[in-house]
Amino acid sequence: ANYFLARIAESKELNAFVDVNVEQTLLQAKAADAQLADGSATKLTGVPLAHKDIFVTKHWKTTAGSKILNNYISPFDAHVVAELGVGRAGMVCLGKVNMDEFAMGSSNESAYAGPTKNPWDLARVPGGSSGGSAAAIAAGLAPASTGTDTGGSIRQPAAFCGITGIKPTYGRVSRYGMIAYASSLDQAGPMAKTAEDCAIMLNAMAGHDAKDSTSLERAKEDYTKALGKTWSGEPGLPLKGLRVGLPKEYFGDGLNADVRTAVDAAIEQLKKMGAECVSVSLPKTELSIPVYYVLAPAEASSNLSRFDGVRYGHRAAEYGDLTDMYKRSRSEGFGAEVKRRIMIGAYVLSHGYYDAYYLKAQRIRRIIAQDFQNAFDACDIIAGPVAPNVAGKLGEKVSDPTQMYLEDIYTLSPNLAGLPAMSVPCGFGDHGMPVGLQLIGNYFSEAALLQVAHAYQ
Numbered sequence: 001a002n003y004f005l006a007r008i009a010e011s012k013e014l015n016a017f018v019d020v021n022v023e024q025t026l027l028q029a030k031a032a033d034a035q036l037a038d039g040s041a042t043k044l045t046g047v048p049l050a051h052k053d054i055f056v057t058k059h060w061k062t063t064a065g066s067k068i069l070n071n072y073i074s075p076f077d078a079h080v081v082a083e084l085g086v087g088r089a090g091m092v093c094l095g096k097v098n099m100d101e102f103a104m105g106s107s108n109e110s111a112y113a114g115p116t117k118n119p120w121d122l123a124r125v126p127g128g129s130s131g132g133s134a135a136a137i138a139a140g141l142a143p144a145s146t147g148t149d150t151g152g153s154i155r156q157p158a159a160f161c162g163i164t165g166i167k168p169t170y171g172r173v174s175r176y177g178m179i180a181y182a183s184s185l186d187q188a189g190p191m192a193k194t195a196e197d198c199a200i201m202l203n204a205m206a207g208h209d210a211k212d213s214t215s216l217e218r219a220k221e222d223y224t225k226a227l228g229k230t231w232s233g234e235p236g237l238p239l240k241g242l243r244v245g246l247p248k249e250y251f252g253d254g255l256n257a258d259v260r261t262a263v264d265a266a267i268e269q270l271k272k273m274g275a276e277c278v279s280v281s282l283p284k285t286e287l288s289i290p291v292y293y294v295l296a297p298a299e300a301s302s303n304l305s306r307f308d309g310v311r312y313g314h315r316a317a318e319y320g321d322l323t324d325m326y327k328r329s330r331s332e333g334f335g336a337e338v339k340r341r342i343m344i345g346a347y348v349l350s351h352g353y354y355d356a357y358y359l360k361a362q363r364i365r366r367i368i369a370q371d372f373q374n375a376f377d378a379c380d381i382i383a384g385p386v387a388p389n390v391a392g393k394l395g396e397k398v399s400d401p402t403q404m405y406l407e408d409i410y411t412l413s414p415n416l417a418g419l420p421a422m423s424v425p426c427g428f429g430d431h432g433m434p435v436g437l438q439l440i441g442n443y444f445s446e447a448a449l450l451q452v453a454h455a456y457q
């Protein structure tokens with residue numbers, strides 16, 4: 001832990017960490033030593049990690065990247081924090097890492113603390129919203145981190161920073177203590193250097209939790225069990241018998257040529273390992289953007305109503321009556337992107353527009369989920385790019401939100417369908433920036449995704 005604390009202290013220019021508490025980290029390291037001595041240790045005991053600032057923590061501030069939660073300290077730890085922490089898995093928390101405000105963004109530029117920088121090129125964004133998590137791992141400030149993914153926030157920053165991350169099936173990991181953005185899409189997952197590290201962490205993170213009503217009641221699984229095994233279970237090529245679906249909509253005009261070259265090379269590699277590629281279609285891919293950007297803001301506008309200046313966080317210094325206090329606290333506390341989404345959300349849910357926007361989006365969401373099921377009739381997993389481009393320059397897309405939203409084209413639909421999906425580093429594109437290969441599986445196929453990613457790595 002001391003090694004990483006020193007790395008964090010000397011890497012301030014990355015702006016990856018938003019809160020550290022050295023004393024608490026060292027206390028946890030001691031507790032982990034005790035766990036190692038008393039026989040209750042797991043594979044993770046003593047391994048340091050960072051938590052995305054969306055998970056509430058007793059010993060570190062939790063701001064969710066927003067001024068409205070500036071200096072907020074939670075009275076309890078999120079489920080994921082508790083499960084990974086001392087006394088359970090035994091990991092040692094190094095602190096909290098930066099993120100887009102309330103996880104709304106793809107570049108980390110909506111963070112109240114200012115954007116994290118991409119360690120591969122400090123003039124570029126790390127991706128978002130879990131940009132702090134990805135940058136911290138890529139720069140060697142932490143061996144692992146938690147992330148959350150509502151529309152790509154684990155996979156896209158993992159791709160931009162050249163690390164591995166997995167968004168599990170919706171409901172696999174408890175959302176208790178994870179500040180809500182769009183509750184029907186939000187899912188937590190591990191981010192680390194390799195698929196193997198992610199699998200070990202997922203073992204500790206996943207599982208039923210009665211405190212989250214959408215948590216799945218399924219038996220615990222060992223996500224490391226298939227690592228290193230052949231797909232068929234027989235000796236021979238590692239991926240023989242695996243059918244990889246390539247959605248034609250993921251390789252269209254919008255895809256940058258260098259990103260495509262890197263992804264194609266990765267797919268060739270899967271073939272060399274015995275996989276068979278088939279062409280599949282996800283016809284509503286393009287609609288995932290308008291559908292997501294109706295549904296996510298709708299849910300956000302409702303979730304964010306709790307930040308009213310009364311219960312927690314920022315309260316305006318001067319105000320008239322109660323309504324004025326709400327207004328001023330929220331106007332001062334929320335940033336531009338969050339306000340934009342609250343307004344979109346309130347609009348699409350309002351009487352007279354509900355049917356035209358919200359209901360219609362829900363219907364298309366259903367079709368998107370069905371399209372994946374049709375594709376999985378012909379293949380075991382789906383492969384494609386994570387994002388159409390490599391990490392852009394800081395400031396490049398900030399003033400054009402629509403342009404920013406379009407970059408989410410390949411990552412949104414797995415969330416809309418609730419499917420597990422991951423990002424695996426697969427070489428480099430323009431300007432020597434990392435590229436990610438996306439693997440999407442059917443419900444509950446995390447072990448298979450991690451197996452394929454591990455074989456590839």
Ligand code: GLN
Nearest residue numbers: 103104105150151152153
């Ligand atoms: N970029 C998407 C958004 O801005 C996804 C973010 C996320 O997954 N949290 O909403």
